[in-house]
Structure formats: structure tokens, C-alpha cells
């Protein structure tokens with residue numbers, strides 16, 4: 001648990017390349033059983049290359065643009081960043097590295113909870129394609145565009161479900177837009 005508490009800072013240059021990582025990045029991602037996320041593997045890669053979803057790219061491109069254009073000084077948002085059996089709430093802060101066009105992301109864990117008794121997905125979700133918001137973890141069946149449901153403990157197992165793909169939900173988009181983070 002001790003290793004879950006550290007702050008992580010990483011820097012992304014103006015073309016999206018991850019150029020610097022400090023803090024317990026590897027400990028943080030170890031629980032996701034994703035060797036591909038080791039800092040030695042991700043350093044030097046472009047974050048936009050790992051975003052399969054156009055909504056997610058749109059959000060982060062806008063965040064960077066708003067900061068680079070000086071429209072906002074700082075971007076702050078809460079984000080659920082769970083691993084297989086840990087529920088983790090984080091606060092993410094983005095701002096320009098002074099004197100550069102690089103953007104520093106600071107991630108601070110505000111709450112960690114072990115998820116016991118993970119449950120099976122409800123039957124209607126078991127074999128269906130599921131979309132999940134990478135910010136707040138609400139989700140919907142891909143076949144039901146309006147059916148966004150806030151995440152509940154019972155559904156945590158979805159995070160390791162093969163049929164989940166990530167996006168940003170309309171509620172989070174609206175929140176970002178209201179705060180001037182999107183064009």
C-alpha cells in the first residue's frame with residue numbers, strides 16, 4: 001500500500017511524446033498487469049498513438065492546445081485509475097513547464113481502497129461490447145448510446161473485462177467544456 005501513495009509527474013512535449021517520468025510510475029501500473037506500461041517501455045512513445053478512441057484524443061489535444069495557447073493556466077480533474085483489485089481516486093493537474101512548450105502532468109492519489117468480493121458482470125453485460133469512461137468509469141453497452149451508468153463497486157470486474165473499450169463520457173465532456181478546457 002505504501003507504494004500506492006506517491007505522486008507521479010510526467011512530461012509530454014508539444015507533439016505528444018512522453019519525455020520524462022518521475023515518481024512511482026512502475027509501482028502504480030504494476031497492479032494493472034500491463035508490462036507494456038513499464039516506464040522503460042513508454043518513455044519516448046507518443047501518448048496519442050496509444051489512444052484508440054477519437055474522443056479521448058480530442059480531449060487531450062484540446063487540453064494541450066488550451067494550455068499552449070494560454071487560454072487556461074492549469075487543468076485539474078479527478079480521475080478514477082483502478083488496477084485489478086484496487087479502486088484508486090486520483091487528482092490530475094496539467095500545466096506548462098515554464099519556458100517550454102512541454103506539459104507536465106501531476107497525478108496524486110487521493111483515495112485507495114481494496115475491492116473485495118468482486119462480482120461477475122450482470123448477465124446483459126457478460127458478452128456485450130462495453131464502453132467505459134476513462135475519467136469517471138461510468139459505462140454503457142456499446143449498443144445503447146444513451147445508457148450511461150455510473151460505475152458501482154459491483155461492476156469493478158469490468159475493468160479487466162475483455163470487451164471493454166475506453167472513451168470519455170458525455171458528462172465528463174460537458175464538465176471539461178464548462179471549465180474552458182475544450183474549444
Ligand SMILES: [Zn+2]
Nearest residue numbers: 133136169172
Ligand atoms: Zn466520465
